[in-house]
Amino acid sequence: MGNLSLQLILSCSYLFCLICIASGFVPLDNYLIDCGSPRNSSVGNRTFLADNFYSDMLSTPQNILANTNSSSLSSSYDSTLYLTARIFGQASRYTFPIKENGRHLIRLYFFPFVYGEYNLSMAKFSVSAQNFTLLKGFQLDKGSVVKEYSFKIANNQLVLTFTPDTNSFAFVNALEVISLPIELIPDSAGIVEMPGDHQNLQNRALETVLRVNMGNQSVHPQKDTLWRQWVSDDKFLKHSAVSTVSNVDAVTYKYGNVTENIAPALVYGTATKLDSDRDPHINANITWLFTVDAGFNYLVRFHFCDIVNSSLGPFFFNVYINSWFAYRSFDLGKLTSNIIGNPYFFDVITSSTTSNAMSVSIGPSSESNYPMAILNGLEIMKISNSQGSLETSDPEISSSKTKLRSKIILIAGLSGGICIVLVFVLALFLICRRRRRLAAVSHSREDNFVMNQTGDKNSNSLALFSNSSFGYRYPLTVIEEATNNFSEDLIIGTGGFGKVYKGIFKDGTKVAVKRGQSKSQQGLKEFRTEIEMLSQFRHRHLVSLIGYCDERNEMIIIYEFMENGTLKSHLYSSDLPVLSWKQRLEICIGSAKGLHYLHTGSTRAIIHRDVKSANILLDENLMAKVADFGLSKTGPEIDQTHVSTAVKGSFGYLDPEYLTRQQLTEKSDIYSFGVVMLETLCGRAVIDPSLPRGKVNLVEWAMKWRERGPIQETIDPHLVDQASEGSLWKFMEIAEKCLAQCGLDRPSMGDVLWNLESALQLQVKEEKTSDEGGLVMRTDWVGHLDTPAGASTTQFSVGSLGDLAGASMSKIFAKMAKEEMR
Ligand SMILES: *[C@@H]1O[C@H](CO)[C@@H](O)[C@H](O)[C@H]1NC(C)=O
Ligand SMILES: *[C@@H]1O[C@H](CO)[C@@H](O)[C@H](O)[C@H]1NC(C)=O
Ligand SMILES: *[C@@H]1O[C@H](CO)[C@@H](O)[C@H](O)[C@H]1NC(C)=O
Ligand SMILES: *[C@@H]1O[C@H](CO)[C@@H](O)[C@H](O)[C@H]1NC(C)=O
Ligand SMILES: *[C@@H]1O[C@H](CO)[C@@H](O)[C@H](O)[C@H]1NC(C)=O
Ligand SMILES: *[C@@H]1O[C@H](CO)[C@@H](O)[C@H](O)[C@H]1NC(C)=O
Ligand SMILES: *[C@@H]1O[C@H](CO)[C@@H](O)[C@H](O)[C@H]1NC(C)=O
Ligand SMILES: *[C@@H]1O[C@H](CO)[C@@H](O)[C@H](O)[C@H]1NC(C)=O
Ligand SMILES: *[C@@H]1O[C@H](CO)[C@@H](O)[C@H](O)[C@H]1NC(C)=O
Numbered sequence: 001m002g003n004l005s006l007q008l009i010l011s012c013s014y015l016f017c018l019i020c021i022a023s024g025f026v027p028l029d030n031y032l033i034d035c036g037s038p039r040n041s042s043v044g045n046r047t048f049l050a051d052n053f054y055s056d057m058l059s060t061p062q063n064i065l066a067n068t069n070s071s072s073l074s075s076s077y078d079s080t081l082y083l084t085a086r087i088f089g090q091a092s093r094y095t096f097p098i099k100e101n102g103r104h105l106i107r108l109y110f111f112p113f114v115y116g117e118y119n120l121s122m123a124k125f126s127v128s129a130q131n132f133t134l135l136k137g138f139q140l141d142k143g144s145v146v147k148e149y150s151f152k153i154a155n156n157q158l159v160l161t162f163t164p165d166t167n168s169f170a171f172v173n174a175l176e177v178i179s180l181p182i183e184l185i186p187d188s189a190g191i192v193e194m195p196g197d198h199q200n201l202q203n204r205a206l207e208t209v210l211r212v213n214m215g216n217q218s219v220h221p222q223k224d225t226l227w228r229q230w231v232s233d234d235k236f237l238k239h240s241a242v243s244t245v246s247n248v249d250a251v252t253y254k255y256g257n258v259t260e261n262i263a264p265a266l267v268y269g270t271a272t273k274l275d276s277d278r279d280p281h282i283n284a285n286i287t288w289l290f291t292v293d294a295g296f297n298y299l300v301r302f303h304f305c306d307i308v309n310s311s312l313g314p315f316f317f318n319v320y321i322n323s324w325f326a327y328r329s330f331d332l333g334k335l336t337s338n339i340i341g342n343p344y345f346f347d348v349i350t351s352s353t354t355s356n357a358m359s360v361s362i363g364p365s366s367e368s369n370y371p372m373a374i375l376n377g378l379e380i381m382k383i384s385n386s387q388g389s390l391e392t393s394d395p396e397i398s399s400s401k402t403k404l405r406s407k408i409i410l411i412a413g414l415s416g417g418i419c420i421v422l423v424f425v426l427a428l429f430l431i432c433r434r435r436r437r438l439a440a441v442s443h444s445r446e447d448n449f450v451m452n453q454t455g456d457k458n459s460n461s462l463a464l465f466s467n468s469s470f471g472y473r474y475p476l477t478v479i480e481e482a483t484n485n486f487s488e489d490l491i492i493g494t495g496g497f498g499k500v501y502k503g504i505f506k507d508g509t510k511v512a513v514k515r516g517q518s519k520s521q522q523g524l525k526e527f528r529t530e531i532e533m534l535s536q537f538r539h540r541h542l543v544s545l546i547g548y549c550d551e552r553n554e555m556i557i558i559y560e561f562m563e564n565g566t567l568k569s570h571l572y573s574s575d576l577p578v579l580s581w582k583q584r585l586e587i588c589i590g591s592a593k594g595l596h597y598l599h600t601g602s603t604r605a606i607i608h609r610d611v612k613s614a615n616i617l618l619d620e621n622l623m624a625k626v627a628d629f630g631l632s633k634t635g636p637e638i639d640q641t642h643v644s645t646a647v648k649g650s651f652g653y654l655d656p657e658y659l660t661r662q663q664l665t666e667k668s669d670i671y672s673f674g675v676v677m678l679e680t681l682c683g684r685a686v687i688d689p690s691l692p693r694g695k696v697n698l699v700e701w702a703m704k705w706r707e708r709g710p711i712q713e714t715i716d717p718h719l720v721d722q723a724s725e726g727s728l729w730k731f732m733e734i735a736e737k738c739l740a741q742c743g744l745d746r747p748s749m750g751d752v753l754w755n756l757e758s759a760l761q762l763q764v765k766e767e768k769t770s771d772e773g774g775l776v777m778r779t780d781w782v783g784h785l786d787t788p789a790g791a792s793t794t795q796f797s798v799g800s801l802g803d804l805a806g807a808s809m810s811k812i813f814a815k816m817a818k819e820e821m822r
Contacts, residue, residue, distance in 0.1 A: 103150050189349050652675060
């Protein structure tokens with residue numbers, strides 16, 4: 001009995017606690033100081049304590065306390081904080097004991113006024129905390145400013161240091177140190193236009209650049225559980241057809257993981273949306289433009305909440321930062337379980353490089369039934385660089401660089417001779433930097449942050465990428481050097497898009513250089529898609545992006561060099577050594593892993609759309625990697641140009657359901673992969689017009705394998721003696737499932753992978769038992785492993801290369817396409 005009542009009391013108090021938490025966040029560490037003030041000041045319903053209350057935490061408590069009776073400050077809610085200040089004549093430290101380690105929020109309030117001989121507008125100083133530089137050479141002419149930072153505190157103490165510049169002084173009007181809820185800042189987030197996630201965000205300091213509430217309404221700090229100020233979005237909006245909505249009452253935190261601490265209901269309850277009510281066929285983006293500091297990476301948080309309750313059904317839209325995808329075909333309904341008012345947010349990290357502008361856009365996705373896009377809130381936070389600084393490392397140096405540049409121009413105008421010398425020096429500089437970057441690329445892929453700081457100042461590059469990262473951008477000169485000025489001798493493949501060259505960088509790194517031919521809209525689109533895809537995804541079984549170049553109207557993509565060329569070239573119509581069954585299985589497993597990763601590796605499934613044996617490349621160990629992401633995007637209708645390229649490149653691989661219904665799903669890749677499996681098994685082309693009727697189409701022919709008697713009748717004659725029956729059957733069955741007419745009947749890539757692994761197990765077991773029985777059949781593939789693959793003779797392709805592209809073939813395709821449609 002006693003136990004029961006104790007439990008009752010406990011659960012009641014637990015409930016009570018929950019209610020407490022629900023009614024607002026109570027920070028465990030909560031230092032609020034009205035610096036320079038003799039009195040406690042209440043701001044909203046918080047009290048900033050008088051300066052002397054905490055002066056024992058200060059290393060130099062004898063600093064000057066200043067006050068003003070200036071009436072220039074409009075009476076904002078925190079205006080009392082600005083009436084007094086503490087002035088530091090020398091470096092001074094606040095040391096705050098911290099109860100709860102973890103991320104803390106630090107706000108510094110500044111307002112310059114004149115106090116006796118001190119004109120605070122003249123103050124110039126730095127502020128650092130732990131080993132983060134928060135402010136450097138900071139000076140404020142006029143107006144009040146709140147600077148907001150957050151970083152992790154590990155050893156139960158925070159040291160905040162104010163350091164005046166020489167012959168100057170520092171000041172602060174108020175400061176605030178509060179602990180933050182743990183869920184607020186993630187440890188990692190995906191990177192826009194870069195591979196992978198950025199890890200270890202916890203060890204970086206963040207500075208709030210902006211908090212924006214969409215819907216043309218600002219949110220007052222009093223209305224936010226963490227006293228954050230949200231400004232209205234209208235002054236950032238680049239006008240287009242927008243409308244605003246407000247439905248704060250609809251917002252509910254009941255169903256998701258979003259709490260009021262992430263953003264208050266007033267943020268989620270208002271939104272700016274595409275004005276699709278007025279024009280149901282509207283096709284436009286809504287764009288907001290922000291000013292940021294170049295050379296830093298930013299954590300950008302998007303807040304969404306469907307408060308519209310549209311009866312039109314599901315909609316998707318794209319989210320862009322600097323014209324790059326931040327989220328492709330964002331499906332708000334799905335992510336919020338179709339609950340009206342259920343908030344959702346996601347984070348991305350962007351690198352800002354040399355541009356001071358950041359554009360954020362939302363716009364309809366081609367997948368959507370009707371055009372609709374909505375955004376409720378946005379936060380932009382600057383991430384400290386690898387030196388732990390939130391300020392440009394050396395403002396003097398960067399300004400002297402621009403001076404040097406203008407001098408170069410001046411001198412070049414005056415004297416040709418000096419100009420040549422300078423060009424030489426510049427070239428040297430470029431080469432050195434390229435080397436550095438190459439080293440960085442090969443050694444520390446994960447730390448993109450370091451790489452980005454070697455900001456390129458390539459002024460004649462295309463506007464297309466001017467806002468994007470430079471980490472992977474190569475100067476044209478370097479590529480020309482690597483490919484011997486695009487020498488014909490180094491061509492390892494050609495296709496509709498142009499040529500692929502083998503390139504060797506100065507340090508010996510071999511690369512494949514794909515050079516786009518014409519700058520058509522389509523080419524440009526595929527170029528961008530490819531870079532975006534490759535840089536978003538990094539996997540052992542996906543071909544790696546090394547860099548790109550868009551200088552002087554070029555469209556060049558640099559990939560890792562794949563010594564052994566395409567899978568296709570190893571299967572038929574070449575004199576390359578024959579692959580053993582086990583090797584073929586391993587290649588299929590490798591490519592299945594790559595595709596599985598594409599389909600499931602991120603929240604948004606990526607459909608490759610051009611899976612074929614010519615797009616599976618083999619490295620020097622015959623490890624398979626999936627290549628060519630030029631078509632990988634989601635989109636229901638294939639536009640005209642797409643049909644023609646797709647039919648030319650990969651007709652035999654096209655999912656019949658996709659052809660007829662034009663509805664793209666991952667299952668279309670499964671179908672194409674099934675075709676690749678058949679090719680691998682049968683060692684022949686997908687469409688071979690030289691064969692007798694009935695045999696021309698591999699899929700049609702092979703699918704009748706059960707009628708044909710023993711499986712040996714169907715497979716590549718090279719495999720007959722070495723492949724185990726069990727493994728062959730298993731393989732054929734998976735291929736058959738993949739090739740099911742109806743997408744729903746096809747297995748997922750994960751199932752395919754699992755089954756392929758078991759086919760390999762069956763083969764390995766068989767080989768072991770035959771070895772024991774003294775029967776060795778594997779001599780051929782063991783031998784091939786030792787055969788050095790002559791790079792010069794290996795035909796290598798990265799794009800949709802000479803794949804059944806003959807003119808006479810197009811008629812067959814057209815005919816077959818029609819047949820398939822029926
Ligand atoms: C300010 O508030 C603190 C805490 O509530 C209190 O201890 C202190 O006496 C107050 N100081 C003044 C000057 O009122
Ligand atoms: C603080 O003030 C706001 C608005 O004035 C009010 O909604 C909120 O409940 C108050 N919070 C506390 C803890 O008193
Ligand atoms: C402001 O304060 C100064 C003393 O600090 C005083 O001389 C002056 O008259 C005050 N001005 C106003 C407008 O109250
Ligand atoms: C204080 O300094 C600012 C900027 O240097 C200047 O514009 C202003 O006139 C100064 N005010 C006084 C009272 O000297
Ligand atoms: C935002 O509101 C202001 C007035 O409150 C109005 O003048 C302005 O046009 C609005 N902007 C938009 C984009 O609706
Ligand atoms: C919400 O929480 C569930 C489990 O608690 C988790 O699986 C899911 O990823 C979370 N969603 C977000 C958006 O964090
Ligand atoms: C959404 O609209 C439907 C009818 O269109 C209505 O029945 C439902 O109550 C609305 N939901 C909310 C949360 O407003
Ligand atoms: C929206 O912006 C993206 C990225 O800049 C662009 O690719 C797309 O074409 C734009 N859509 C419209 C309708 O302008
Ligand atoms: C800051 O200092 C601590 C120990 O003094 C160290 O572990 C940490 O790595 C440093 N952080 C940075 C960004 O330098």
